[in-house]
Amino acid sequence: RLTGSFIPGSIVRIQLKNFVTYDFVEFRTGPYLNMIIGPNGTGKSTIACAICLGLNFPPNVLGRATELSSFVKQDADSAHIEIELKAPKGKPNLVIRRMLKKPKGSTFTLNGAGATGKEINVRMAELNVQVSNLW
Numbered sequence: 001r002l003t004g005s006f007i008p009g010s011i012v013r014i015q016l017k018n019f020v021t022y023d024f025v026e027f028r029t030g031p032y033l034n035m036i037i038g039p040n041g042t043g044k045s046t047i048a049c050a051i052c053l054g055l056n057f058p059p060n061v062l063g064r065a066t067e068l069s070s071f072v073k074q075d076a077d078s079a080h081i082e083i084e085l086k087a088p089k090g091k092p093n094l095v096i097r098r099m100l101k102k103p104k105g106s107t108f109t110l111n112g113a114g115a116t117g118k119e120i121n122v123r124m125a126e127l128n129v130q131v132s133n134l135w
Helices: 044-054 117-126
Strands: 011-019 022-028 078-085 094-101 106-110 113-115
Touching (some): 011 044, 044 078, 106 117
Antiparallel strands (some): 078 094, 094 106, 106 113
16 A cells, blocks of 8 residues: 555545435545544444445345335435445546435446446455445
């Protein structure tokens, strides 16, 4: 790793729209240790949930709702999670977007093109992303 640079698989950016309690928010992370701190009830766990769901890990990993539509903000019909991951040197970053819809359903895009959950899983394995390390 170069000084001040991200390693492949690192989260570079997270964007949420109509997700649980967030209307719209975008976070840009740093290349070293990242922590989300704040008082209880301010949405820290919601961000961790978004990372898991956005990278196609099943909702049962979270110990919360089992239906994806439960993560769509109460007054909205759909939500999205967009996560940008650092790619290996010489390749463009991966931008994964998961759209969640009420009453059921979700779709993925990978760098703007339609993708399947299986394709997302393959990319996560290639980058050695391990969502179980979030907690």
